[in-house]
């Protein structure tokens with residue numbers, strides 16, 4: 001009897017042991033999935049790792065869905081990211097509502113308090129690689145709300161049609177349409193906005209669109225209003241060279257890998273994957289357009305500190321076929337860095353945010369250099385220890401700090 005109990009206990013503890021061993025294996029696998037080695041100067045690395053796990057998982061699922069033929073990768077990503085959507089919600093300080101400007105959906109933030117004087121106006125363009133993102137994402141909604149509150153400003157946060165359903169220049173044109181509608185003196189008046197104190201901001205693909213529409217405004221005889229500032233938050237500014245030091249160094253860091261960014265760029269123009277392939281090997285710009293490389297030449301445009309140890313390689317020329325089919329890849333409306341100096345000269349006071357661990361870092365750095373050389377006043381905020389998208393991650397200290405610096409800058413300069 002006694003020996004039986006002992007045996008049973010032994011059996012039990014053996015089973016328990018097996019169970020624990022199973023959990024241990026599972027735990028190790030899970031930790032291995034979540035863990036990514038991060039540079040030493042990254043604050044709160046575990047928050048970045050959890051965020052990365054979420055992004056990585058949705059991108060694996062989307063890739064899997066695409067391979068199974070369920071849907072396009074970007075459409076699945078857009079679907080997953082819908083969980084960030086947040087309805088327009090007014091509070092005691094700000095009235096928030098959704099409306100349209102000339103058929104383009106926008107979300108508007110107007111301070112509750114009555115005032116006799118005119119307010120500042122800020123036009124915001126969200127990111128998401130021209131493929132997803134929306135003005136109703138919780139983080140965008142929060143940032144716009146804070147901006148409206150702290151600046152006592154009217155904030156317009158625009159949407160635009162997305163790839164892969166719509167390609168360039170639809171995104172650009174939607175944003176331009178909404179912006180022009182807002183800048184109509186009658187509309188500014190109805191929102192109580194001071195025409196002399198209007199700014200435009202955008203992050204990532206939204207920073208690309210912001211830079212592009214601001215350039216376009218300079219050439220538009222219909223628009224009399226001059227913007228006071230533009231703020232470009234880790235913007236994408238060129239699709240000519242994907243072999244910049246920032247693409248080399250940060251190709252596999254969290255949030256935005258090189259392969260995802262290249263896919264975003266190619267989806268902006270077409271769903272034909274042959275463009276993406278050519279872009280990945282940096283062989284998509286035809287010989288006839290090689291004179292444009294000087295505008296994106298990192299060897300001459302990056303500050304020394306960011307070139308460290310990198311050797312410049314002139315991009316190999318691609319076939320003219322791709323560029324003939326997808327003319328957008330050579331268009332300054334897609335790559336604002338392609339504008340010549342005489343055009344840049346007319347740009348307003350500019351604030352550029354770049355992040356240390358971001359493939360798009362050098363796009364921003366090169367634009368800063370080019371604007372400075374053209375005599376435009378530029379303030380550059382390089383956020384050390386930050387990854388792409390940091391202002392959308394307000395739950396991290398570094399993102400929260402950068403968002404505050406951005407709003408403070410607007411407060412002082414808009």
Ligand SMILES: *[C@@H]1O[C@H](CO)[C@@H](O)[C@H](O)[C@H]1NC(C)=O
Nearest residue numbers: 293294297298299300312314
């Ligand atoms: C890029 O700049 C470097 C150094 O300034 C120069 O040697 C090279 O010829 C340039 N290449 C192109 C394609 O502009």
